[in-house]
Structures are given as structure tokens and as C-alpha cells.
Amino acid sequence: MKTVTNGHLQFVITNTQNNVKFQLDLFTLEENSLRMKINELEPIRKRYEVQNVIVNEPKLVSVTTSKLDVNQLEGHFGKTCRFILVSNPFRLDLFTNENVFVVSVNSKQLFNFEHYRKKQSSDGETPLHDEDGMWEETYKTHTDSKPHGPSSIGIDINFVNFENVYGIPEHADSFSLKSTHDTDPYRLFNVDVFEYDIQNPMALYGSIPYMLAHNEQTSVGFFWLNAAEGWIDITNNKLSTKNLFSTIKNFFGTTKVENELPEITTHWMFESGIFDGFFFLGPTPRDVFRQYGLITGTTPLPPLWAIAYHQCRWNYNDEDDIKNVNAGFEHHMIPMDVLWLDIEHTNGKRYFTWDTGKFPNPEKMQQDIALYGRKMVTISDPHIKKDDNYHIYADAKLKQYFVKSKDGSDYEGWCWPGSSMWLDYFNPEIFDWYASRYSYQHYKGSTSTLFLWNDMNEPSVFNGPEVTFPKDVVHYGDLENRDVHNIYGMLQHMATFKGLLDRSEGRERPFILTRSFFAGSQRTAAVWTGDNAAQWSHLKMVVPMLLSLSVTGIGLVGADVGGFFKNPDPKLIVRWYQAASFQPFFREHAHIDTARREPWLFGDDNTRLIRQAIETRYTYLPYWYTLFYKQEKQALPPMLPLWAVFPHDTQTFKKDDSFMIGNSLLVYPITDADVTEVSIYFPGNNTIWYDIRTFIPYNGSETLLITVDMESIPVYQRGGSIIPQRLRKRRSSMLAINDPITLIVTLDKNNEARGELYMDDGHTYDYKKKRQFIYRRFLFKNNELTSSSLNPNGKFDTTAWIERIVIMGYPRNPNKVSINSGEQTAIPLHSYHDKQKVVIIRRPGPSISTDWTLTIS
């Protein structure tokens, strides 16, 4: 052992079979986190360490070590964290809250590290027998040349006393991950899957090698920073406490007496790279979210309109089409913020260009839409059409900017425009060059209200192995795609983000939607779940998929409303709108072969239902926006599993039919055709839930049958919360920025409630640079509702005011309601609704930005 600095310990471990030596680095980090790296001590080729993911070099905290015996080293760090490193056989045990044993690394001794070697093993080592596929592999008609031979790493990570693990997106599978005993392991490899299956561990468009575990006492996380193809096996085990050596056993001795504990063994395997594992030791869900966010970053506050409603289709055909669709929303009085253009808007899928026959005047089109406070988004995929007359291609070709084949020539593949090449974003020069293509000067026809969509960035290569790059293509710095595959898409959307940021000189918040992603994508892009289908089963799959993304840091997530492939029937599309109106990223999108499905095309009654769903979304935008601010600050995802808010409620651990928006709204989307009642679990002991539409209260810790009709979106506000809403209607979110606020106060059993409201200009960085924002805390206690500032440094000019306060669960009709703000006092009128026990206070009137107290007597 060597102490490099306080908080960084270094060890050498040896493969006793072949004497290959490895360096092991332990870093004790702030916020109950620990990082362990294992790499070859003297590799013949440098093993790739993933760049572009970690936001800042993690801060070390001091560690106090002591030898328990010759074989065991104990370390204390942070307030309550401990590790025990066992030297032979190698093993690492982690404890949180002093005594709680949570994670054990390599206790199943599955650690396997294929060191780089020369072919035919001429280095004098005990040769590992060459097996088929070690130096070359074929898949269908493709051959992977594997020039560097085998290089995989595997290890077992065991979650002790846990029965549920989550995360490692992207898979169309249940939120609580399944045992892979009878299936393939969960696979992490960014690929474009045509009409993907659900309930399946197969790889999809993005990868985040991050897993969380949760039980009644603790939440922990394990993140392995590796961008190669990965496989993760999950098995539910019983851990016999007898087999644990005495020192560990003691830690259970105090709390548990059973001889067996549940344990989840996860076996992680990556094709190359190093072991670079981060352990987040919680102990609460919020702690784990924050700990992961510190390493990989959070979703910066999106522009307000980005969390409003988006209307997309492959494709809106021309400027008239866009004009007519916009007019349709006006005519049917349906709020909408963004209109999207898919690949057909370009000149032959040459991104950064327009089909001038259909879009002769794109600036004017964007300006006409902007009159309504609305934005537009165009698509820009990473494949570049091979055409010397296409300026992007010609320029990039000249500058040698394309990804190379193993023989050094430009790699050429097939995608939408036909023969194409791919930019090598790994080169910082190319990254910057690509970013600058988004400047107004280079992207002709773009305006400040135009934003971007990066699709097909796994990347999708129609004639490639598994429809993507061969693993032996070469990136800048002699990197094989094998090592970096899963971050290619992220680099593209990071460059796009930089481009949009630069074009406004850092003033405006960019918006980018990406299909491919990796850990860290949350910093620059929204993610959608790709090409789903118009089926009830796919609607049902949305919640687990979005939850998996949310808990692994991707906050702005959504699924195509209605399903991308096929035509939804009216009931399905209505239910999908209702569900998506309570999910972070809310966009309608459809395949080119489907029938038109703008909200007014399903009959008057369904138009009304869809309008209601979208309007409901708009009323909650102040709440959503506040949640996204908290995501930026605290890495707390806006969409949460029930257990994140009710960590001790064991009933919630497997729930993925319902979810929370922040800590105040419980959402149970209806995902079956023709149901008249649904069985909803209301979490939380001693918790009251108020139906947001009928104000009817329900008790927590109960599963209840709730009667529903086509109007129903079962959503409940938690007793004890205060939610800011905008009940006035507007055609788009940005036009409502100064509209007054209604506070919905739902009282808990102690007649208390609290909530927050964040507000700013909705689109610039002035909230950061000039502290132009309002962040209020509302607290209802002892018959007083107070508004106080959560950050007095923030100042933002707004004419917004409090127009209404609704208090649910108030036991009697108040005699008098008065409000004080500074020296001003007013006696607002109120009404009381006996049956629902609701007080509605009329026009109390204070400005959003002032401190005030409302007193009920």
C-alpha cells in the first residue's frame, strides 16, 4: 500500500495464475463516495480511460486506515463510511452509516482481467490458451479484426441485504431489474434497434453503466465508468451470514439475527477499458442522486418551453404544412410550444441545408411561428452524405475529419442519404468545428428560435454490424471504437450544445434532443426512448423506461406520444396524451407511414380530452420548472420512483405502474384499454392524497380501487405539499410568463404543508450570471401560510402575483382570512366547500417576489 495523498491509496494486485500485475487505486471522496480503479500496471498498450464524462475531478476526503489483520485493511472516511479491503483473495466490502454492510466487491471471485498481450503469447507468460474469437470474430457477414486481442474485464458487485436494483438503461424492461438467470444478461451497447421488443434485456440506443440498489434503510449506487460494450448478469441470492468472517458478522450482530440475508449479485463484464468504479453510499435516495450528480453532472435548467408540449412528425412536409398545423392548434385552442422538422426538411438528408422547394423561406417560417411564442426544432444526424458538392462533406473531407477504417481510410457506411461518413468528435478540433456549423453564419436559414435534434447517433449505420460502427474503426488518438463506442452519440450532442450556446454568445439556454446517450448526457440533452410502437404494452413500458433514465441522471426524458410505429386508436392516443402530460419531455411524434395524428383528428370528444391533458400540463408548468431547477441544483430528478419519496415503504420498491412528480404528485397513468377501475397503491403511512380534480382525499399505505372514465388521469397531491399552478390558459408557455399563480395547499394530518416556487425569464442564463430569479418557500403551519425567499440573492422583475390560494383538508370554514406583506394588510374574500373541506381564497394579491403571511382565524 502506498498513500499517494490523504484520500488516495494505491495497491498492487497480482494475478496468481500468470503473475500479471495490476494497480489498484482507492479514492475516498466527499459525499459518502468511493472510487476504485484497477488497471494493468505495465500494459503493452495503454488501456482507454473514459473522457468527457466526469464533470470535475472528484474531491478527496481524508481516510483513516488501520490493519485489522495481515489480510485486511480497514478505512474510515466521511462521517459514517467504511471500507474493508481484503488482499487475498482480493475483495472490497463497503459500509454506510458505520454499521450497515451494503456492497461487497468480488466476494464471488468473478474478477477477471484480460491483460493486453502479444499474439501467440511470446512474452514468456503462462499463456492463456487462445480461444476462438480472441483475435478475430465474425458476425453474420461482418468480421471484427480485433487487432489488440482480448481485453475484457469482469467483476462481481454484490448488494448485501438488497432485493431490488435499478438503472443501467437503456432497456425496455421493468424498473426493478429482473434476474437474468434464464435470459441473456442486460446488455449495454448503443444500437439502433428496428421495432424493439419490450420486456427484454437487449441493448437499445443509449447506455449508462450505473446501478442503484434500495432497501428499507439504505440506498446505494455503483457506477462503472466504461464506454465499451457491457453485459450485466443479475441474480437474487441468499447470503449466509455464517460464511462472513467475524469482523463483518459483528455489523449484523447488532441489528439482525437471521442466518441468511437477501443479496443481489451483479456480474459486470466490459469488452475493454479499465475498472473505474464509483460507489455511492447514500444512505438516502436523495443522497445517492446527489452523489452521482456530483460526478457526472446534472440537467441544467431547460428553457421553460422545452418542458411544455412539442408537436412532431416525420415529416411536416413544407412551410404551408407548418403554417397549417400551427393554425390547427390556434383553431382548436390547444396550447403548443414547439414544432419539429424531421429529416425530409433537408436537401437530400444533407443536414444544415433545406429542401428549398418545400422550405424556400425558413427564417420567415420560424419568425411566423415565433409570433405565438413558439419555437422550432430541426434534425441534424451525425452521418454526412458523401457528396463533393455538399459543403459540410467537402470541408470535412478536406480536413480529414471523418472516422477511419482500420486500414486508415475514411470509414464509409450507409444511412438515410445513402453513402455517408461520420465526423470524429473525439478530436477537439473536429468537435469545435462541428459546433460552429450551428452558428447563424454557417447554418443558413436558422434563427434564434430554432433548436436541434440529434438522431441516429449510436451511430446507426444501415450496413454495419448490428447496424452500427464496426468495433475496429479508429477514432482520433488511435482509439478503437471498441473502447469508446457508447459515448460517440453523447459527443455529438455535446458539440451541438456548444454550437447553440456559442451562437448566442452564451446567453440563451440551448435545447437538444438526442436518441443515443451515455452517463453525462443529462448535461446537454434531453433523451427520448426512440422508436416505440402504438400499442398499449408500449404505453405501459414508458414509465419503467423513464424511471430507469431518471434515477440514472437523465432528467428530461420522454417517449413518443401515441407510439412511433403504427396508428394508435383514439383511446390509446388519448391515454397516451394523458400519461405523457405528467412525464418530463412531452412530444408527439410519428413514423412517415402512419396516418396524420394532430390532436384534432380523432373526433371532437377526443380532441377535447387531448386538449384537457395538454392544458393540465400547462397548469403545472410552474411546478415542473421548479423541479427542474432542483434537478440542476440537487440532481433530484423531476420524475421519481415512489420509493425515492417513501424510502421506508417496502410496497413501493417494485412499483412501476405509477410514479412521483417531485415529492408532491402521485401519477398513475391508465395504460389499458376499456378499464373502468384501476387499483392504485397510495404510498406512505399517515399520508393523505388529494385527487387533483375532485379534491377527494385518500389514505396512504392502502391499495384502493378507483373508478375511472376517459376523462380520468389519476393524479394525487400529497397532503403536506404546496404546488404552484398557472390556471389561466395561454397558447404557449412563454406567453404566460407573467401570469398570476394559484397555490394549491394540501394539508397533512398535522394541518401543515410546504412547497417551493422557482421563476425566471424562462430562456437565458441570466438566472446564473445575473442572479435574476425568484426562489420562494411556502410554508403552511399553525394556520399561517408564509412566503419567504429561499435565496435572497436572487432578484427577478415580474408582474406575476398570487391570484388564488386553494387549501384542501381545512377542517372548518374560517372566520377570517387576512394577509400581510410588509406594512400592507388586506382581507381577501374566501369561500368554503364543506363537502371537500376546501377553502378558496380569492385574489390575495401579493407579488410573487415579496414576503407575505396569510393568517386564517
Added chain:
Amino acid sequence: MRTVLRGVKRSMLSKYIPSKPFTCFDGSISMPFDFVNDDYCDCRDGSDEPGTSACPNGQFFCENKGYVGIVVPSQFVGDGVCDCCDGSDEYENEIVCNNTCFILAKKTNEQRETQRLLHEQGVAKKNEMISKANAFKAERAQRLEELEEQLKRLEVDLQVKLDLKNQAEELETASKDKHEEAWEEQRAARELLQRDEQIKDIFNDLDTNQDKSISIEELKIHTELDDEKENEFTNDEVRTILGGDSATFDEFNSTVFDQISNSYKKITQTVTNDQTTGTESSNPTPLDEPSKVTRSENYDETDNEKYDSNDMDDIDNKDDISNEKDQPTSLGHTKHVHDDIAPDFDEETKKLIQIADQARKVFEDAEEKVQDIKREIEDLKKRLEIDFGPEDEFSTMFNECYNYEEREYTYRVCMFKTASQIPKGGGSEVVIGHWESWGSEPNKYSVMKYTNGVSCWNGPSRALTVQLQCGIEHRAIDVREPTKCKYSMIFETPAACDKDIASKPLDQHTHTEF
């Protein structure tokens, strides 16, 4: 207290009296007048906030002096978008809305006048179309009446002709039968005669010593008569045939001839020129060759024709059948018992046949005529069933075709029939719809639907919706494909012009309240 009540139509002002409490229009609540336009929504129907955005279902009236007063949803009030031309919806917003009412009025009037003129001109043409349609319709009705009358007559006539035909055919058949019977008799007699000749012939042939008797020796040299070819033709066997050691002519006639006539061959050196005897056992080859040749030539011909043209199949097939008539009906089997040709019918029968032929032709002609008329009646009725608009104004467009040229395709619509897409770079025409129906109310006759076109790969069957608008000429001015394989066309026609618009007088200062 406000002196101006924002957002209220003049006609509604009486409901808002500042000195009295205000009651929501739906009668639900009353409130102090101060609550009106106080930026808080009290009435469920939104009536207390006509001038603010407070009520989600409220309505704001912009007076738009100089133009037309309109009602906009309350959500347009103070949202930064200039919805009223007088800017009154943005009265307290930072953004400045220029008063565009005057310009708008001017522009609208100009547009309206242009439209009016267009409709006026269009209606003139439309009226022509209607009168033409009416004339046609009357003509068609009359024609139909005539045809039905005619049909009735012809059907009676047809019956008469059928009877006549049957009578003539009866006579014809009787006469023909008689003739054929006679011919059969005659032929039987001749066959008998022929047999006698043959007997004589063979007898003389066998009777080499001319002793009027066939001896064993004389017959024995005809080994072809030996039933058991493997061994010798013995005297006993010969004797069995002869029925004794010799046979006289009468004996030969009664017993021997029938035994040997089928196998008997003349001794070769006694070649005769007579071809009429012994032909039954000779090879029929010479007859075959020419017919085979003809046949194969004919195959080639038909094949060639088939490759040469593809839309004349029907006619070709007919040719094939008529060619067949000249062909043998059986290959190889050319056995014709007699070279006899039946004699012509006698004059009387011939006459009867002629009469019957005539009767048949007359009947068939009459029958064809009836069919033609029936078809015409059906067509007329079908056309009469098509809805050509309230005034039959679309009637003259029936089956008229119009093209629209686009970058890649020509779109063609044949009114009330079919619509198709014709690729410009070659390739076959694709039917994108058959006439289905008009649109739905209230503007039923402004939309034509052509459905059930050729199915799309992986998709529904193609369909075309035609939006009709007033124009002086019939022409398609735009075709799009908003959803894959669902086409929409804008079509100008005088038939879509509106006489109400055409005759609406121009009012410079309209204050319509919608």
C-alpha cells in the same frame, strides 16, 4: 370605477350596470360590480371578466373600429400577440400593437371584391353548366323514357321473332332429317355394292387359275392371312378358312370373305392403280403432313401477336378460336370411314335452312338491340343516381379528366370516376382512388372523396381528397400528400362558386358582430 368596460360588445353593455350588482350570465352568482374585470374569475361562464385573461373560458370583444369587431378567447388578452387589429387585446402590455384596422379593412374589402368578382364570373359559368346539365338531364330523362318505351316494344317484338325462329327451325330440322335419312339409305346401298365389288375383286385375285374356285394352294400363298405367324401357314389352317378344299364364289362370299377382308393383301407384282380398295389398312400419313405444318405456323403467329400487343387480348383470343375451326379436331386420328361427301340438300331443304337462318339472324339482331338498350338504360340510371350537386352543377364534369403537374408526378382526376398518379420518369400509372362520395356537412359539396386506390406497401389503400374552390376554369392547382398515400388536391371550378358571395354588395363600414 372604470369608465370603459373592456371587452364587452355594445349589445351586451346592458348587462353590466355599474350601479347594480353583477350577475353571471348563467345566473349562478351575483357580486358587487367591482368584481367585474378585476382580473379574478368569479363566474364559471367567464362573464365577469370580459376584459381580462382571468377566465379560462372567457371571451374578449375587440371593437376594431374601421374594421369588423370580433370576439377572441380571453387567453389572447395580454399575451403579447396582437390579435385585434385595434390592439385592444394588448392594452396593458409592453408590446405595442399598431392599429391596423383601416389597412385591414381596405385589404379585406379588396380581397372581398376580388372574391366577389371571381364568384360573379364563376357563377355565370356555373349557370351555363347548370343549364347545360339541366338540358342534358331533360334529354337524358327523355331518352330514358324513350328507351324504356322502345325496350318494351322490342321485347314484344323479340318474342315474336323468337317464335318465328322456332317455327322456321322446326321446319328446317324436319327437312334436314328427312334428307339425311335418305342419304343414309343411299349410302348403305352403295356400301353393299362396294362390298360386292371387293369380293369379286379379291376372288378374282385369288383365283389365279381362273377356275371360278379358290383352292388351298391359291389361298396358301397369302401368308398374311395366317393367324399364327410364328409357324407355317398349313393346309389345315387354309382349309379351315376355306371351309373345305376349295370355295366357289358363293361360298367365298358367304363365309370366306369376312374372315380375310381385314388382313388380305394383294400380291405386290399385281399392282393396280386402284386406290379405292384396301385403303382401310394403308398408312394415312400423306394426309397428315400439311395439316401439321399449318398448325405450327398458326402457333407462331398467335405467339407473335401476343408479344406484339398486350391490350388486344380479347380480339386475339377470338382469332385463335376461329383459326381452330380450320384445324383437324384430332391429331393423328384421321380415320374417315368414307370418302363420301353427302350431297347438297335438296332445294326445298335449302330454302327452309335459308328461311331459318334468316329468322335466327333477325332474332339475334333484335336480341342485341335489346341488350344495347338495357345497357344504355342502366348507364343513364347510374348517372342519374350520382349526386352532381344541389343544382346539378357538377354534372357536365362527369368523366372529364384534369391533370396537375408536380415535380415527379402528373396527378389526374377523372371526375366521378378515378384519380391516378402518373410518374414522369416512366413507370406505371397508379390509381389513387375511385369516386366515393362528397364530403360531410356543412360544406358537403366542397370536398370530393376518391377512395380505395391501390394499396401502399406496409400501409393503407391510397385515397384522394379534392378540395373544391371557386375558379373560372376547371383546373387542379395543388396536390399534396399530407400523410403517406393520402393525397389532397385543390381544384378550381366555376361549379364551386357561390351566387351569394357574387351578389353580396360591398359595405365599406361593416360592423358585424360574430
